[in-house]
Amino acid sequence: MSMDVISSIVLAAVRMAVPLLLIAMAELWSERAGMVNIGLEGLAAVGALAGFMLTFYTGNTWAGILAGAVAGILVNLIYAYATVSLCANHTVYGMAINLLAPALASFIYRVSFGTGGGLNQIELMKGVAIPVLKDIPFLGDLLFNQTPMVYLAFALVLFTNIYFRKTKSGLNFKSVGEHPKAAATLGINVIGIKYLSCVICGALAGIGGAYLTTCYSTTYTEGIVSGRGFIALAAVIFGRWNGTGVMGACLFFGLCDALQIRLQVSSLGVPYQFFQMIPYLATVVVLAIIGSKKAGPKANGLPYRKEER
Amino acid sequence: MEELMRMEHISKRFGNFYANKDVNLTVYRGEVLTLLGENGAGKSTLMNILIGLYQPTEGKIYLNGKEERIDSPGQAVKLGIGMVHQHFMLVEAQTVFDNIILGDKRSKGIFINRAARRKEILELSERYGLDVELDAKITEISVGAQQRVEILKALYHGAELLILDEPTAALTDIEVEGLFAIMNKLKSEGKSVIFISHKMREVLHISDRITILRAGEVITTVNCSETDGQKLANLMIGRELTKSQYEKKEVSGEPVVKLEDVRYNETNKHNGLAGVSMEIRPGEIVGIAGVDGNGQTQLAQLITGVIGPEKGHVHLAGSKVSTFDPFDFIESGVAHVPEDRNLQGLIGDMSIADNLVLKSTETDQFSHGKGLFLKKKDINSYAEELVQKYDIRCTSIDQAVRSLSGGNQQKVILAREIESEPDLLVVVHPTRGLDIGATRFVHDQMIAARERGVGILLISADFDEVLEMSDRILVIFEGQFMGEFSGKNPPIQEISLAMTGK
Numbered sequence: 062m063s064m065d066v067i068s069s070i071v072l073a074a075v076r077m078a079v080p081l082l083l084i085a086m087a088e089l090w091s092e093r094a095g096m097v098n099i100g101l102e103g104l105a106a107v108g109a110l111a112g113f114m115l116t117f118y119t120g121n122t123w124a125g126i127l128a129g130a131v132a133g134i135l136v137n138l139i140y141a142y143a144t145v146s147l148c149a150n151h152t153v154y155g156m157a158i159n160l161l162a163p164a165l166a167s168f169i170y171r172v173s174f175g176t177g178g179g180l181n182q183i184e185l186m187k188g189v190a191i192p193v194l195k196d197i198p199f200l201g202d203l204l205f206n207q208t209p210m211v212y213l214a215f216a217l218v219l220f221t222n223i224y225f226r227k228t229k230s231g232l233n234f235k236s237v238g239e240h241p242k243a244a245a246t247l248g249i250n251v252i253g254i255k256y257l258s259c260v261i262c263g264a265l266a267g268i269g270g271a272y273l274t275t276c277y278s279t280t281y282t283e284g285i286v287s288g289r290g291f292i293a294l295a296a297v298i299f300g301r302w303n304g305t306g307v308m309g310a311c312l313f314f315g316l317c318d319a320l321q322i323r324l325q326v327s328s329l330g331v332p333y334q335f336f337q338m339i340p341y342l343a344t345v346v347v348l349a350i351i352g353s354k355k356a357g358p359k360a361n362g363l364p365y366r367k368e369e370r
Numbered sequence: 371m372e373e374l375m376r377m378e379h380i381s382k383r384f385g386n387f388y389a390n391k392d393v394n395l396t397v398y399r400g401e402v403l404t405l406l407g408e409n410g411a412g413k414s415t416l417m418n419i420l421i422g423l424y425q426p427t428e429g430k431i432y433l434n435g436k437e438e439r440i441d442s443p444g445q446a447v448k449l450g451i452g453m454v455h456q457h458f459m460l461v462e463a464q465t466v467f468d469n470i471i472l473g474d475k476r477s478k479g480i481f482i483n484r485a486a487r488r489k490e491i492l493e494l495s496e497r498y499g500l501d502v503e504l505d506a507k508i509t510e511i512s513v514g515a516q517q518r519v520e521i522l523k524a525l526y527h528g529a530e531l532l533i534l535d536e537p538t539a540a541l542t543d544i545e546v547e548g549l550f551a552i553m554n555k556l557k558s559e560g561k562s563v564i565f566i567s568h569k570m571r572e573v574l575h576i577s578d579r580i581t582i583l584r585a586g587e588v589i590t591t592v593n594c595s596e597t598d599g600q601k602l603a604n605l606m607i608g609r610e611l612t613k614s615q616y617e618k619k620e621v622s623g624e625p626v627v628k629l630e631d632v633r634y635n636e637t638n639k640h641n642g643l644a645g646v647s648m649e650i651r652p653g654e655i656v657g658i659a660g661v662d663g664n665g666q667t668q669l670a671q672l673i674t675g676v677i678g679p680e681k682g683h684v685h686l687a688g689s690k691v692s693t694f695d696p697f698d699f700i701e702s703g704v705a706h707v708p709e710d711r712n713l714q715g716l717i718g719d720m721s722i723a724d725n726l727v728l729k730s731t732e733t734d735q736f737s738h739g740k741g742l743f744l745k746k747k748d749i750n751s752y753a754e755e756l757v758q759k760y761d762i763r764c765t766s767i768d769q770a771v772r773s774l775s776g777g778n779q780q781k782v783i784l785a786r787e788i789e790s791e792p793d794l795l796v797v798v799h800p801t802r803g804l805d806i807g808a809t810r811f812v813h814d815q816m817i818a819a820r821e822r823g824v825g826i827l828l829i830s831a832d833f834d835e836v837l838e839m840s841d842r843i844l845v846i847f848e849g850q851f852m853g854e855f856s857g858k859n860p861p862i863q864e865i866s867l868a869m870t871g872k
Contacts, residue, residue: 248444
């Protein structure tokens with residue numbers, strides 16, 4: 062393979078990995094407080110629509126990104142109330158979000174734009190080249206000539222690592238996912254942190270969705286998230302609930318995605334659907350190999366009741 | 371003496387059940403006050419109120435003479451109340467250091483000043499003789515060390531009053547001595563300790579004053595120097611309790627179970643059996659003495675069909691067992707009181723009634739058509755009857771088993787197993803974590819079963835229990851029997867030596 066081909070695959074891998082990374086970080090923050098949220102797919106869907114609509118009406122992609130975050134938070138508060146305050150089952154409510162949110166998004170889209178054929182498009186967010194760094198041969202153009210969202214996503218990984226490893230509040234946050242009662246006996250507001258984690262999760266997953274419409278595809282279509290919410294879940298397990306690990310996992314899945322597109326284009330005779338399966342197959346294989354949940358937060362997915370006998 | 375904490379007229383109601391009723395309790399500076407009471411007497415509930423986990427239904431709490439409202443655990447920490455829970459509140463995946471500083475309020479800013487915190491913790495640990503490895507993960511240190519971490523954590527967060535909830539339950543004798551040394555050190559530094567226990571010897575050894583709780587109410591408070599074990603026991607259970615003397619028996623007859631040179635996971639000294647032969651006859655109790663983890667677990671699992679031997683044979687009621695399956699063993703009249711009641715014996719979220727009929731849902735007594743439809747009415751009246759007969763203290767038969775105290779959970783299992791009218795009863799650690807009254811009850815039931823001709827295998831880490839109950843005693847060490855002794859006047863010295871492999 063020529064240098065060009067490799068470079069274009071890597072470039073595509075990074076681009077594919079970013080929405081995945083944002084959504085996976087949403088799950089990481091959620092699970093660190095013991096909240097298993099499988100509703101990512103739904104959160105990203107409403108984020109994608111909100112991002113598209115606000116950008117469409119205002120012409121400002123940043124407004125779109127913000128709208129994605131707000132929409133994600135609002136929808137995820139349903140999940141938060143049910144699971145934290147009512148101690149409902151995490152999986153059931155996550156699934157409920159997955160059923161409700163994408164349908165809601167499509168409904169709003171059709172109400173606003175009709176079902177007719179006309180394709181509504183927006184202008185994508187512009188890339189910002191970082192001076193000096195972008196001139197590094199090969200890597201420069203690859204890594205330092207991207208949209209700000211890409212830089213933000215990777216900065217988020219760094220922030221997450223520092224937050225959970227070095228800060229007081231990060232230690233408190235983590236302990237809520239590990240042993241909420243122990244945290245409570247030391248005066249940590251368990252319920253508050255659980256809600257906070259849901260707000261962060263909603264915001265990040267919503268932004269991940271908004272990225273798809275504002276930085277990637279120019280329009281909203283049904284099923285635009287196409288399973289990324291579930292692959293992100295796998296990425297968190299694959300990445301061992303740690304920022305760097307999750308980033309590695311997302312880059313790996315991004316690479317699978319990039320490869321399949323490249324193979325679709327270059328290979329003749331093989332139905333393209335087979336190539337499309339690659340990222341999903343990789344997810345299944347990875348989970349089968351290291352799918353043990355043991356490494357995760359200990360109280361993950363368990364309800365926290367204050368006066369339990 | 372200066373008063374540190376006073377509880378006045380504290381009551382706590384769950385539904386229409388009073389866990390505490392009109393409790394008055396005073397703790398002075400620099401003393402060890404023991405809360406003594408049976409399981410379910412309301413000791414833990416009272417302490418959970420003191421540390422703000424529960425809100426009292428009625429009553430007031432005073433600290434240093436000032437009325438305080440303790441509405442959250444954080445508030446209790448602020449007021450200088452720390453508790454070491456029976457089940458430790460430690461984050462296992464994190465280090466000792468991280469556990470101690472959790473909820474840190476001393477570091478200014480958003481980061482943790484690790485060097486400064488470390489210095490403070492080391493100073494504290496030196497002062498109180500609380501030896502811990504700060505950088506080890508909780509999972510890597512012993513139970514005794516975890517307890518020291520808990521105490522250190524409480525002191526680090528400024529505890530003046532330290533509550534220790536059954537701290538000796540999980541400790542070895544040497545670790546208990548260490549804990550008592552720490553408690554004395556705390557006293558000499560002017561801290562107060564509330565000690566919860568029902569081990570009489572320890573209570574008399576360490577306490578200054580003893581407050582006795584029964585059925586949620588304070589019975590009395592006595593000075594330790596003016597009482598003795600017998601008096602305390604009587605106060606605790608509310609009636610005279612004389613030391614039990616069970617008659618020892620020698621029986622002959624066809625063995626109900628016979629093991630011939632059974633081997634399982636032989637190379638493992640701690641979790642294997644290396645050539646074990648024994649038999650149990652109807653109407654006798656065979657006790658297995660030995661330090662925990664010398665193959666007792668495997669022996670019990672084997673005789674109840676949970677695992678099968680790699681070599682050797684097992685005979686049940688004279689016929690050789692070919693397939694090892696718990697169901698077949700139950701059908702052949704083997705009952706099992708397993709070692710961990712929460713893990714194996716009970717389904718915590720199910721009701722008492724459901725747990726009582728778990729093994730017999732397919733009988734005509736409790737269902738139509740072999741378990742197709744349950745006879746709810748019959749099950750309920752059966753459960754009511756057993757709750758009476760076995761003195762299971764509960765609000766109703768529909769109460770979830772998880773919410774019962776340990777002693778009452780054990781009674782549920784015992785009721786189910788004994789009522790199945792077995793030929794062989796395997797009981798493992800039957801009185802672990804139980805108070806005197808409940809222990810006595812369990813023992814009486816076992817003797818009654820023996821009198822009806824049931825063969826009983828008793829496995830227990832409590833040496834006194836094995837001596838008291840067994841008609842014959844077998845000593846197990848590293849998966850092998852080191853000797854057989856008669857239960858009549860057993861040679862204690864010899865048995866103790868055999869337990870260490872000599």
